[in-house]
Amino acid sequence: MDKNLFLEADLEEIENGYTFNSEKEIYKCLVCGEVFEIGEIYSLNGRFFEAKKAITFHVKEQHGSMLEILLGFDKKYTGITDNQKSLLNDLYEGLSDNEIAKKNGVSPATVRHQRFMFREKAKQAKIYLAILGLVEKSLGKEIKEDFVKLHNGATMVDERYEVTNSEQDQIIETYFDTLEPLKLKTFPTKEKRKIVVLRKISTLFQSGEKYSEIQINNILKEVYADIATLRRYLIEYGFMERTKDCKEYWLKG
Structure with a gap:
């Protein structure tokens, strides 16, 4: 998905x-x-x-x-905890406050409070979207287009992922000798730059396709001599996944 x-x-x-x-x-x-x-x-x-x-x-x-x-999405997408997901699902199923309280081992008052907080959060979201929309209109473009989208498997999302398109272009120009074929000069030490470099390297792989470790190595060795570093960080930063026995690799998300 x-x-x-x-x-x-x-x-x-x-x-x-x-x-x-x-x-x-x-x-x-x-x-x-x-x-x-x-x-x-x-x-x-x-x-x-x-x-x-x-x-x-x-x-x-x-x-x-x-x-x-939607409730199956990670918290980074929804901002909702597992307990809140369970409560929302119970509400969707039509359970009463008393039934939900009994099911989850809390008081009906706690359930009512959480319902109130859901409504408050929804109101805040409306105001936030209105504010953001006004700011976007004043700039003549959408703010979201200025920043590079997170990849689906992004781990520990924080300021490391706050990269504008212009920053990304500059980092790619700095760290790669050529883009066709993709040749890396050196692997960066700064986190934000690592993510940009790894994102670019991940484009060498096809979504939905499974790769053996030998295939992964053959692709990566054309990019940079330190294959192990690239392979490890592609996994660590959530660009790729692999089986426990390391026999198969694939793009995450």
Whole structure:
């Protein structure tokens, strides 16, 4: 699942689980990326649908509850703790305050307080979005476009990841001899620069493809002599994952 699709969608699209591109006249599933084009008829489970009904049916039948999917996101995306996720799911299921309290071993007053805090947080989010929207309009562009997007597997998200596009370009120019083919001069010691360099190197790998350690090494040795360092940091910073026996590697997210 590409979480960047969710981050780029608006609120209604996230709740629905799909986006609509009016220029291309296509609906796109946020969960799996499947596309449904206006003008086409789709057969799903023995029934036939036009594009909009097809994407709605697809999301419900293939992916189930959007709430469950969203609650499955890491805290860095939602700002919600595991306990809060459990409470929100209970509320969604229609449990009463007393039932939720009994289930979680707390008092009904605690549940009511948490519900109140959820509503307050929602109000704060509205004001924050309004403020940010006004600032963006005054700049004539969206603030989010100035910063490089986090990769899905980003670990320990902090100021290290606050890199503007211009900063990224400068770091790449400084640390790479050439981009075609990708040749690294030296591996940086500063954290922010490491992340930029690793992000660039990760583009050499295909999403959804599995690699053996030998394949990983063969690709990395063309970039930089210290293969072990590159491989270790690609894992450590969440760009790639591997099996416990280190026999298979793949892009994370």
